[in-house]
Amino acid sequence: MKHSLSRIQHPGLQAKLMSADEAAALIRHGDNVGMSGFTGAGYPKVVPAALARHIERQNAAGGDPFRIGVWTGASTAPELDGALAKVGGIEMRLPYQSDPTCRQRINAGEMEYIDIHLSHVAQFVWFGFLGKLNVAVVEVAGILPDGRLVPTSSIGNNKTWLDQADRVILEVNHWHPTALEGMHDVYYGTALPPHRKPIPLLHPGDRIGEAYLHVDPSKVVAVVETNASDRVTPFSPPDAVSQRIAEHIIHFLGHEVKQGRLPPELLPLQSGVGNTANAVMAGLNNGPYTGLTAYTEVLQDGMLEMLKSGKMAMASATALSLSPDGIKEFMDNLDFYRQRIVLRPQEISNHPEVIRRLGIIAMNGMIEADIYGHVNSTHLMGTRIMNGIGGSGDFARNAYLSIFMTGSVAKGGKISCIVPMASHVDHTEHDVQVIVTEQGLADLRGLAPRQRARLIIERCAHPDYRDALTDYLERAEAVARSGFGGLHTPHVLPEALAWHERYERAGDMRAG
Numbered sequence: 001m002k003h004s005l006s007r008i009q010h011p012g013l014q015a016k017l018m019s020a021d022e023a024a025a026l027i028r029h030g031d032n033v034g035m036s037g038f039t040g041a042g043y044p045k046v047v048p049a050a051l052a053r054h055i056e057r058q059n060a061a062g063g064d065p066f067r068i069g070v071w072t073g074a075s076t077a078p079e080l081d082g083a084l085a086k087v088g089g090i091e092m093r094l095p096y097q098s099d100p101t102c103r104q105r106i107n108a109g110e111m112e113y114i115d116i117h118l119s120h121v122a123q124f125v126w127f128g129f130l131g132k133l134n135v136a137v138v139e140v141a142g143i144l145p146d147g148r149l150v151p152t153s154s155i156g157n158n159k160t161w162l163d164q165a166d167r168v169i170l171e172v173n174h175w176h177p178t179a180l181e182g183m184h185d186v187y188y189g190t191a192l193p194p195h196r197k198p199i200p201l202l203h204p205g206d207r208i209g210e211a212y213l214h215v216d217p218s219k220v221v222a223v224v225e226t227n228a229s230d231r232v233t234p235f236s237p238p239d240a241v242s243q244r245i246a247e248h249i250i251h252f253l254g255h256e257v258k259q260g261r262l263p264p265e266l267l268p269l270q271s272g273v274g275n276t277a278n279a280v281m282a283g284l285n286n287g288p289y290t291g292l293t294a295y296t297e298v299l300q301d302g303m304l305e306m307l308k309s310g311k312m313a314m315a316s317a318t319a320l321s322l323s324p325d326g327i328k329e330f331m332d333n334l335d336f337y338r339q340r341i342v343l344r345p346q347e348i349s350n351h352p353e354v355i356r357r358l359g360i361i362a363m364n365g366m367i368e369a370d371i372y373g374h375v376n377s378t379h380l381m382g383t384r385i386m387n388g389i390g391g392s393g394d395f396a397r398n399a400y401l402s403i404f405m406t407g408s409v410a411k412g413g414k415i416s417c418i419v420p421m422a423s424h425v426d427h428t429e430h431d432v433q434v435i436v437t438e439q440g441l442a443d444l445r446g447l448a449p450r451q452r453a454r455l456i457i458e459r460c461a462h463p464d465y466r467d468a469l470t471d472y473l474e475r476a477e478a479v480a481r482s483g484f485g486g487l488h489t490p491h492v493l494p495e496a497l498a499w500h501e502r503y504e505r506a507g508d509m510r511a512g
Contacts, residue, residue, distance in 0.1 A: 007172050008223060009145040016223045023169050023222035024050035029058075029066045031134040032092075034125075034161030035080060038073035038319035038346065039273060039298050040231035042154030043080050044137045044171040047224055052083035059087065067091035071125075071133070073156020073318065073346055074118060074297075074390060075099070077231035085111065094130070095121045096388035107384045115378060118297070118391040119350035122160040126192060136165035140213070141176040143223070148212035151184045151343065152176040153230055154319030155213075159186055159345045162215045170220060174227040179334045184343045185209045201354055204268050204295040205314035205342060235301060235323045238279035241407045244438035246279035249363065249403065250287060252434070252441050256401075262361075268295035270355075270395050271302075272364040273321055276405055278302035280363060285311050295358055297349055297391045299341060301326040307340050308333075316342045318349040350391045355398040362399035364392040366406045369460075370422040371453040371469060372489055373429035373444050375404050381500050382423030389426050396431045408437035408462035414508040416465040418456060420472045421496035435460050449489045450477070464510065 008014050024047050027033060037043025051068075058066040069092040070084060081099035084090050088110070093102060095116035105111040116124065124130050138158050142150040151158065152173060162168060187209035191197065200208050238246070256262040266289055271277035281302025284292065294303055294315035301323050306312035308329070320343075322330060330337055348354065355362075366377045367386065375396075376382075378389050396402040404427070406417045417437065429452070435442045440459035444452045450473075457469045476490035485491065499509040 007142045007174060007178075007225070010143050010147045010217065012217050013143055013147065013170070013220055013223050016220055018222050018224065020046035020050035020224050020226075021054070023047050023224050024054050026167065026169065026221050027051055027068065027135055029064070030068065032069035032071060032131060034071045034133050034136045034138075034157065034165055035076065036073065036138040036154065036156060036158050036161070037076040037080065038154035038156035039075050039321040040077050040233070041319045041321055042139050042152040042156065042158075042230065043072070043076040044139045044169075045079055045173060045228040046226045047137050047169055047171060048080040049083050052087050052089060055084070055089040056087040069093075069131075071095070071121070071130070071157070071161075073121075073154060073158070075387070096390050098387045103385060103387075113385060115385070115388045117350075117389060117393045118346050119352060119394040122157050122345070122347040125157075125160050125164055133161065133164045133166075135167045135169065136161035137169045137171065138162060138213075139171045139173050141173065141180050142178055143170065143172065144212070147215065147217050149215060150178070150181045150211075151186070151213055152180060153343075155184060155186065155343050155345050156318055157346060158213055159188075160347070162213055166219065168215055168220045169222045169224065170215075171224050171226055174225065175229050177331065177334060179338065182211050183338045183341055184211050186211070186213055186345060187348050188214075190347065199348065199351060199354055201348070204293040204316040204358065207342065209344075230320075230327075232322060232324045232327050234325075235278055236275055238275050238282065241438040242276040242279040245276050245405050245407075245436050246283045248436050248441040249280050249405070250283040252443070253361070254287075265289060265291035265293075267359045267361050267400055268293045270294065270296040270360050270362045270399070271300075272390070272392060273298055273300060274365055276365060277363065281306055285309055295349070295355070295360055297346065304329060304337070307337065312340075314340055314342070316344060316349065318344055318346040346391070350394040352394055352398045355395055359400035360395060360398070361401045361403070362392075362395035363403045363405065364396065366404045366417075366427075368406070368417045368419050368422055369404065369432070369435050369456065370419050371456050371473060372449045373432045373435065373452050373456065374422040374425045375427040375432050375435075376422040376424045377404075377426045379424035381504055382497070393427060393431075396427050401433055402431055403434040403436060404432055405436040408439045408460060409464070413462070413464060414510070415503060416462060416499065416509050418461040418465065418469065419499055419509075420469065421491060423497060423500045437462075439463075450487070468511065
């Protein structure tokens with residue numbers, strides 16, 4: 001593309017302009033590379049693709065395979081994860097991914113993957129737990145004369161990548177409007193133990209840092225210009241299952257307000273990504289609440305609509321994740337949204353102490369829950385990774401209300417999402433307060449395990465599986481009474497994972 005120095009105002013960094021292929025050649029075999037990007041927003045667009053071509057040529061020439069470690073904020077896009085995974089270029093991936101090729105290689109044992117709570121990543125790098133970060137590849141909207149960087153549509157772990165990497169490659173993306181400047185809040189007050197201080201954030205809209213990222217210009221080895229959009233995916237209209245889940249949650253929140261356990265404007269909202277989350281936001285937008293706030297990782301179309309309508313006053317996140325229609329709405333009214341959205345580093349957006357202090361209402365999806373309330377949000381049939389835990393653990397463990405939601409069945413009814421024993425546990429019963437399916441909502445607060453089990457079966461299980469779950473629980477209690485095991489959390493151990501085994505063998509959890 002034709003260079004435009006209006007976006008690159010630092011003279012020393014202007015001199016480091018080069019092509020994506022030239023920049024990619026500066027990344028070496030064995031490097032750990034910190035890439036910007038969080039849920040398809042703010043990831044580098046051309047250097048990873050150039051690096052994939054470079055790796056493919058290197059590997060075709062024979063010799064040792066060329067592989068790198070890839071660290072990000074969360075998921076990225078096919079031009080990054082997909083391209084590098086396709087050529088076998090990733091040795092280790094962390095902390096979260098959603099790319100089909102990555103997933104296939106991880107589950108085939110061809111790529112190592114570390115699934116980490118998103119709040120842990122930056123501090124693990126600062127602590128030295130993950131080894132040396134050799135290169136940072138970070139997308140920015142512009143470089144100011146003094147070298148400060150204007151972030152784009154996500155911040156994620158970019159602050160840490162720029163601070164910790166030996167070498168830095170900047171992608172200056174002209175697709176992002178310069179009017180993004182001022183939307184971000186980058187806090188530089190964190191420190192290592194034992195010198196940490198409280199994070200002075202008392203409200204989702206507080207600004208405690210500055211609007212820019214910093215980098216040592218001497219570490220910047222390349223600047224690459226591009227003009228390419230984020231990965232924007234249309235959201236399907238909420239289906240009947242999502243709408244029913246949303247209705248159950250909204251009714252529950254209304255009940256909590258009536259009981260005096262929530263204020264009339266609720267508490268700051270966090271929700272995961274997907275159609276169900278958007279359905280909940282749409283329901284709240286049509287409800288009686290005003291003055292709502294959000295303290296979340298990702299801002300989707302549903303929250304954008306609530307800001308537009310005035311039902312939501314302020315939203316704090318680390319990234320945008322919008323549909324094409326949402327992007328157009330955001331771009332067309334950027335001045336309006338810049339006053340109502342704050343984008344922060346994920347070490348702040350997902351910080352456990354801040355989440356607990358603000359009193360977040362956390363709503364996250366799951367793959368399955370067992371009858372006692374243990375939740376699996378990452379693994380299919382216990383062994384195959386789907387995406388990763390993301391930030392759900394950061395929020396669930398520390399939220400004022402911890403809600404997990406899913407449809408009651410999957411694969412046309414061949415899989416029950418309520419099972420006797422979860423095949424993998426990401427969130428224990430101690431961190432799960434509410435489980436919701438389209439069948440109903442189970443409020444587990446104050447209940448002992450067997451009380452939880454009966455409520456989850458009654459309220460959340462699909463009718464096709466309800467009798468079998470009840471039968472399992474009753475037989476587990478009988479086994480315990482006969483002297484095998486205890487009655488606190490009874491199980492029939494030889495059958496606890498039999499439903500999963502039956503699906504793997506026959507393609508259907510249902511007996512017979």
